[in-house]
Amino acid sequence: MxxxxxxxxxxxxxxxxxxxxxxxxxxxxxxxxxxxxxxxxxxxxxxxxxxxxxxxxxxxxxxxxxxxxxxxxxxxxxxxxxxxxxxxxxxxxxxxxxxxxxxxxxxSARWLSNWAQAQLASPELGVVQRAPARVMLDYGGPNVAKPLHVGHLRSLVIGESLRRILQAVGEQTLTDAHLGDWGLQMGMLIAEIRREYPQLSCFSSDPAAAATPLDECALGFGMDILQKLYPRAAAACKEDAARMKEARDLTAALQAHEPAFIALWRALRAMSLKSQQCDFAALDTHFDLLLGESDVQCEIAPMLDDLRRRGLCVESDGALVVDVAEIGDRQPVPPLLLAKSDGAALYATTDLATILTRVREHAPDRVIYVVDQRQSLHFEQVFRAAVLAGYCERRQLIHAGFGTVNGVDGKPFKTRQGGVARLSDLLGDAIDKARERLSELSDDGHGRIPAPELERLARSIGIAAVKFADLSSYRMSGYVFDPERMVSFEGRTGPYVQYACVRIRSMTRRAEALGLKAGTVRVGASTERNLALECARFADVVASAADSLAPNELAEYAFQLAQTFNRFYLDCPVLAAQDHVEQCSRLALSSLTERVLGKCLYLLGIEVPDRM
Missing domain, CATH: 3.30.1360.70 (Arginyl tRNA synthetase N-terminal domain)
Known part of the structure; x- marks a missing residue:
């Protein structure tokens, strides 16, 4: 009918x-x-x-x-x-x-043409703006004295993409890396440094000299040495009870703000942040705040006193706990441990104090934690405790968990020696593969790429490959880190989508050289219809990705749009169209596609190079 x-x-x-x-x-x-x-x-x-x-x-x-x-x-x-x-x-x-x-x-072809024209004229490409809400995003989670590793990759890439997606729909975002810069690991490290570098001023018997500020020059070692000291310290404490006691005593001294140890701690924190920010920059990841566990330490004692006074936490075998079990729990949810029998605070204590501080200082509508799904129970306990304490409502706290980065064997990614892979090494592997691929293309008659440009392209394509592989996977699932496959210019990869965008921009430059400009969109051929309809889906995909905190929806859409454009490009000549009106119409449709595709890649944290 x-x-x-x-x-x-x-x-x-x-x-x-x-x-x-x-x-x-x-x-x-x-x-x-x-x-x-x-x-x-x-x-x-x-x-x-x-x-x-x-x-x-x-x-x-x-x-x-x-x-x-x-x-x-x-x-x-x-x-x-x-x-x-x-x-x-x-x-x-x-x-x-x-x-x-x-x-x-x-x-209707006319109606679809008009919709495409209206989308092209829209600064937001049709993405509907919502009533602004303040959303805090907690991602990255680097630790002092440790290099960023494979475990940080997904948090940084997913967190940054969510920041951009939420901003695209009109949300006000505030991001925090939440540094691991306090606790027992600092006592372990101080003990090891005292053995290796006893001449440092912070270990002087003269209180004034011990409190003298330190920098990397005064320390006499850099991040490469620091990253070796911590594993050594941790191993020693594991094997020797006396070393563990020493670490605990030093941790207590640091947390009591002993001037000498605070001076050393500040120097180690600054050195670590400087190194980690290089990795943040490589991934084009942006943070509004770089606060850490140390920034909420002054909140912990009064918070615990308040919870005790209100009967929300109780002592159990000398430890302090909050009962967070709820009627209807399908699986047991253990009490949240806030302090050990020796009075030491834990990650849970710091996380709860952080929620209290964030709500008081920033009044967020939501706080989204982009952290490994394996910590889901921890966050469920902390979130329930925060609600019981009246710090916020449950809907304000969201754990956007994710699966692991796996090797080709399907197991969590390790180095060939079985250790944890450094983030910089993973990115380096992908950049090396991209450089090899670009060199192969140059040798195949595509024109040799000058060395400086080759390096820029290799970095752009390699990092795009890593990000797209990560973000195109469903957040809760793991994925296989395979640089050889990631940097391919064919298939569901970042370089494939980048290339589609580069192709349109190149065509637009050729059109401008010929004096051609985009005109009014007129949808006629089936591939034109398909392309206009695919572009029209953009606003719905962005909205869905924001609602579900699912960048993979946007990555899949970008791939499908690139495919749809490539079919259009083969079937519908643009610069060689039959008449001027058709040329200008197809240029306009191509321009719309380039803007949508470019915006997709931006929301995924991927840059588009000038050429490929």
Missing amino acids: SHATGRSPVTDHFELASVTRVSLNVYLDALVARALAACSFPADPVRIVRTGRPEWGDLQCNAAFLLAKRLNRRPAEIAAELAAKLGESRVFEKVEVAGAGFINLTL
């Missing part, structure tokens, strides 16, 4: 300027809701979806099946009435009832 297009009361309240106010899915869903109301059918939430096959049209609606049982009518009858009403709309070129009651919809 087919219905001709025409003006309809169903669309009177919707103008094409709506592209800046609602996404395509919301627009069409509202259109169906009005049609349901016009047919006196219940206007329950109904979704329009893309069809699985092109011969079925652009979209499909299964509202008839949802209403059939409720109305005690055959789906085909309901579909016929609804199709007739939708067929009056100028939005659709064709409306058909198929099978037992599916409604297949083909958008």
Whole structure:
């Protein structure tokens, strides 16, 4: 059954300027809701979806099946009435009832062209802006005296992408790396440094000399040595009870703000941050705050006193705990341990104090922790304790967990020696593979790339490959780190998507040299329709990625859009189009694609090089 297009009361309240106010899915869903109301059918939430096959049209609606049982009518009858009403709309070129009651919809070429033109004119490319909310993102989690390693990769890449995605929909973001800069590991390190470098001023018997500020020059060693000292210290403490006691005593002295140890701690913290910020820069990761565990230490004692006074924490075998079990728990949730029997605070104590501080100082609507999923129980305990204490509501605290980075053997990634892989080494491997690939292309007659440009391209493509491989995987799943596959210019990879964007920009430059400019979008050929429709999905994908905290949705969309453009590029000549009007139309559609694709890559934290 087919219905001709025409003006309809169903669309009177919707103008094409709506592209800046609602996404395509919301627009069409509202259109169906009005049609349901016009047919006196219940206007329950109904979704329009893309069809699985092109011969079925652009979209499909299964509202008839949802209403059939409720109305005690055959789906085909309901579909016929609804199709007739939708067929009056100028939005659709064709409306058909198929099978037992599916409604297949083909958008009007003119309407789709206008929507594409409106999207091109939109500064946000149609992404609907929400009422601003303040969202804090906690990701990265580096530790003092330790290099960033493979375990930090996903937190940094996912966290940065979420920051950009949430900003794209109008959220106000505030990011914090939350440094691991306090606790027993610092006592271990101080003990080891005292053995190796007893001449340091902080170990002087003269109190004034011991409190003298230190820097890397005064220390006499750099980050490369510091990173070797901690593993040595940790191993010694594990093997020797006396060394562990010494570390605990030094930790207590540091936490009591012994001037000499504070001077050493500040120097180690500064040195570590300087090194780690190089890795942040390599990944183009941005932090508004670089606070650490140390910044909330003054909050812990009064917080614990308050919790005791209110009866929210109790002593158990000398330790201080909060009972966070809830009726209905499917699995046991142990009490949250806030202090050991010796009075030492724990990660949980610091995390709870951090929530208290963040709520008081920044009043966030949400705090999102981008941390390994293996810490889910820890965060569930801490979040429940924060709610019990009245610091915030449960909906404000979100653990955006993620799976592990795995080797080709499917197990968590390790170095060949079985150790934890440094982040800089992982990025270096991908950059090396990208350099090899670019050199191969140069040797195959694509024109030799000058050495400085080759290095810039290798870095851009290598890091894009790592990020895309990470972000294209479902956040909760692990993925295999395989640089050889990641840097391929074919398949579902970062370089493939980058190349599509570079190709459009190159074509645009050639058009400008010929005096051609983008004109009005006129969708005609099937691949033009597909490309315009794929671009129109952008706002819905961004909104969904923001709601689900799922950058993989955006990465998958970017890949599909790149594929759709490449098919359009092969089927529809742009610069060699039949006439000037067609040239300018296809340039406009290409420009829209380039802007959408470029924005996708930006939201994934991926830059687009000038050439590839």
